[in-house]
Amino acid sequence: TQLLEQSPQFLSIQEGENLTVYCNSSSVFSSLQWYRQEPGEGPVLLVTVVTGGEVKKLKRLTFQFGDARKDSSLHITAAQPGDTGLYLCAGDGPYSGGSNYKLTFGKGTLLTVNP
Amino acid sequence: GAGVSQSPSNKVTEKGKDVELRCDPISGHTALYWYRQSLGQGLEFLIYFQGNSAPDKSGLPSDRFSAERTGGSVSTLTIQRTQQEDSAVYLCASSFDDPRGGVLAGLYEQYFGPGTRLTVT
Numbered sequence: 001t002q003l004l005e006q007s008p009q010f011l012s013i014q015e016g017e018n019l020t021v022y023c024n025s026s027s028v029f030s031s032l033q034w035y036r037q038e039p040g041e042g043p044v045l046l047v048t049v050v051t052g053g054e055v056k057k058l059k060r061l062t063f064q065f066g067d068a069r070k071d072s073s074l075h076i077t078a079a080q081p082g083d084t085g086l087y088l089c090a091g092d093g094p095y096s097g098g099s100n101y102k103l104t105f106g107k108g109t110l111l112t113v114n115p
Numbered sequence: 116g117a118g119v120s121q122s123p124s125n126k127v128t129e130k131g132k133d134v135e136l137r138c139d140p141i142s143g144h145t146a147l148y149w150y151r152q153s154l155g156q157g158l159e160f161l162i163y164f165q166g167n168s169a170p171d172k173s174g175l176p177s178d179r180f181s182a183e184r185t186g187g188s189v190s191t192l193t194i195q196r197t198q199q200e201d202s203a204v205y206l207c208a209s210s211f212d213d214p215r216g217g218v219l220a221g222l223y224e225q226y227f228g229p230g231t232r233l234t235v236t
Binding site (some may be wrong): 088089102106 | 229
């Protein structure tokens with residue numbers, strides 16, 4: 001069962017364009033993280049969102065956590081070639097009680113920004 | 116080093132052979148995680164260590180997979196009698212831990228290593 005669905009799976013845009021990628025689930029997460037992964041490297045954490053409805057900005061990147069804590073979006077303004085990479089969302093949970101140490105990852109959105 | 120390191124970076128092995136993958140976590144991180152990333156798939160959780168103990172091994176795909184951690188530091192993931200479906204990138208991550216036991220993954224940032232690309236021919 002795929003708990004986190006990311007869309008689109010692939011996205012190729014021109015430098016300067018805006019884009020939004022989505023991470024959706026039918027499950028509630030206590031927190032949700034966004035990572036970026038470049039070829040030959042491990043994922044690098046971009047942001048963690050915890051509160052339903054929370055919006056966080058990281059330069060040209062805007063992250064939003066859904067009110068019900070089941071979904072999230074990542075919006076990039078004026079994309080640059082350096083934004084190219086695999087964007088992964090990961091949820092902490094869903095809880096089955098007690099501490100939860102597992103991150104559940106989506107399959108990712110592969111973004112290519114062409115100069 | 117300052118980050119998580121993994122070795123080897125690439126491993127090509129013949130079907131049926133055993134392989135060992137190594138992870139050196141960030142010094143001071145008590146939690147260590149192994150994930151597997153296959154082409155077109157997300158990261159699949161394999162196992163979590165709290166110190167030298169592995170409270171949850173449920174993500175290991177079969178009994179051919181095992182992992183250990185010694186001295187609260189280095190971890191080794193062993194795959195016995197490798198199969199072609201074992202081909203993937205194996206990622207290790209480490210983080211601080213909840214001293215009360217267990218960890219809320221979202222609270223403690225997981226730092227990933229570069230991975231070991233395993234190819235079984």
